[in-house]
Amino acid sequence: xxxxxxxxxxxxxxxWDTRRMSVQLAEVANLLLPQLVLNDRxxxxxxxxxxxxxxxxxxxxxxxxxxxxxSEKMLEVxxxxxxxxxxxxxxxxxxxxxxxxxxxxxxxxxxxxxxxxALLKQFYQHLKQDGQLALVDLYAEDGSxxxxxxxxxxxxxxxxxxxxxxxxxxxxxxxxxxxEIMQVEHRNGCGYPLFVMLARRS
Ligand SMILES: C[S@@+](CC[C@H](N)C(=O)[O-])C[C@H]1O[C@@H](n2cnc3c(N)ncnc32)[C@H](O)[C@@H]1O
Numbered sequence: 001x002x003x004x005x006x007x008x009x010x011x012x013x014x015x016w017d018t019r020r021m022s023v024q025l026a027e028v029a030n031l032l033l034p035q036l037v038l039n040d041r042x043x044x045x046x047x048x049x050x051x052x053x054x055x056x057x058x059x060x061x062x063x064x065x066x067x068x069x070x071s072e073k074m075l076e077v078x079x080x081x082x083x084x085x086x087x088x089x090x091x092x093x094x095x096x097x098x099x100x101x102x103x104x105x106x107x108x109x110x111x112x113x114x115x116x117x118a119l120l121k122q123f124y125q126h127l128k129q130d131g132q133l134a135l136v137d138l139y140a141e142d143g144s145x146x147x148x149x150x151x152x153x154x155x156x157x158x159x160x161x162x163x164x165x166x167x168x169x170x171x172x173x174x175x176x177x178x179x180e181i182m183q184v185e186h187r188n189g190c191g192y193p194l195f196v197m198l199a200r201r202s
Contacts, residue, residue: 008153009050013073016051024184028107028136029057031181032196036132038062042102045126047093047119048109052078052086058105059086066101068093093122103132108194110137111156117167124171127201133173135197136181145192161195173199 009016016022032054042062046055049067051074059065068089069075075088089098093113104123113119123133138145138158146152161178168176181196 007071007073008151009069009071010073013051013071013077016074016077017053020187021184022051022053024182025107026053027182028194029054032105032107032134032136033057033061035196035198036103036105036134038103043099044103044105045097045101045123047104047106047123048112049078049088050074050109052081052083054105054107055086056081056083059083062102068097093119097122097126100126100128101131102128103134105134105136107136108138110135111158112153114155116156116159116164117171120168120171120173124173124201129201131201133168133197133199133201136194137197139180139193139195141192144188144190145186147188158192159195161197164197168197168199172202174202175200 038061040063043064044058044062046065046067049055049069052067055065055067063085065086066089067078067086070092072090075090079088104127140160141158143149143157146154165176176199178195178197180193183191183193185191
């Protein structure tokens, strides 16, 4: 997926924050931030930030947040929120990152990237020593979460967390842990559990 006008998220951007699912996902920040070591000298990267459901509360706790997203429209909604210490970066995560970060967070973006190994490697290479990684995404599901997976740019039907752990550890991440962070209720009537993966760059 590149930073192009055809990004599938562009058309959802204006209404993103009021979607039933987004209202539930906004709760991730309240559950996740207490699990991180945060201070007002840190610079964090929010990968696939969208409209900033995670970036905005994170920015209140650190010096700077870079909100990275291929969707120009999602980032426009975030910019309209006027948070001074959030800097947006409208590009693909694989196009090269401008600096190293104290931490990387992400919510529901991992399943949109074909090579999880390449993505985790990119994070590893752009985390400072002892930098924190915190990723929230779906446990393995049957494809019903998005329904039209191809049109929505879905590359993984959730994740087998033991495979994810093995990939992260092989790259050098330490203190890799998983826990269920919340369950979201879909309009299809099903509940889908989300995991949080925490790890640290050695
Ligand atoms: C499901 S949305 C989640 C947005 C936000 N984190 C939230 O929880 O509301 C996934 C986001 O990841 C972005 N994305 C997907 N692949 C990307 C990539 N390779 N580089 C940067 N952003 C990407 C999409 O444009 C989209 O805004």
